[in-house]
Structures are given as structure tokens and as C-alpha cells.
Amino acid sequence: xxxxxxxxxxxxLRKDLRSGLYSYLVLxxxxxxxxxxxxxxxxxxxxxxxxxxxxxxxxxxxxxxxxKKLGLIQDAWAEVGGRPRKYYSLTKLGKNVLExxxxxxxxxxxxxxxxxxx
Numbered sequence: 673x674x675x676x677x678x679x680x681x682x683x684x685l686r687k688d689l690r691s692g693l694y695s696y697l698v699l700x701x702x703x704x705x706x707x708x709x710x711x712x713x714x715x716x717x718x719x720x721x722x723x724x725x726x727x728x729x730x731x732x733x734x735x736x737x738x739x740k741k742l743g744l745i746q747d748a749w750a751e752v753g754g755r756p757r758k759y760y761s762l763t764k765l766g767k768n769v770l771e772x773x774x775x776x777x778x779x780x781x782x783x784x785x786x787x788x789x790x
Contacts, residue, residue: 694727694735696777699770702745702762709757710736736760744769 718726739745744766747758
């Protein structure tokens, strides 16, 4: 019974944490790489996290749609190897929002370090 409650709690909290984290990571990747297609974003996250933090394809495309709707990213089609691919890049607004988010993440890191040091 306790394990069921623990697993449910962990599942919910991890989902909440990852949903915001994925959006931040996508914006960071696009800042560094400038332009990526969805599969490349997913593969890069997989590489960087040694496979620990990888959104499902459906979740990733929902994140990309949400970021586009907010005006933080834009997309453009390009043909690569005879196949059309949608590439994503940061907008000016996306760059500005990301800078503010970096400050928030830094503050969170500082709090975590203080709590871990106690």
C-alpha cells in the first residue's frame, strides 16, 4: 500500500518537474544549436542526460507546439535527403524569456545547494 502511494506520488511529481524542465531544456538547446528538428532535439536530450531525461515524441511535439504558440520559437520546413523536416529556432522573444528563466534556474540551484549543505 505504501509503495503504491509512493510510486503514484513520485510519478506525479516527476511529471510536473519534467514538463517545465523540458521546455527550458528545449529553449537552451535551440540557443546553443540555433536550429534543430524535433528528432534531433530528442536525440540531443538523450545524449546529454545519458538517456535519463528524454521526453516521448508526443510530449516533445506538444512542448514545441506550446512554445510556438507562446511566440518563443518559430519553425520552417526544409528538405533534407529528399524528406521534408520542420526545423525550430528561437525567436527574439524566446531569447529574452530564456534569459529570465536562466536567472530563475540559478536561484533554484542556489536554494538547492543551501538546502543540501544544511
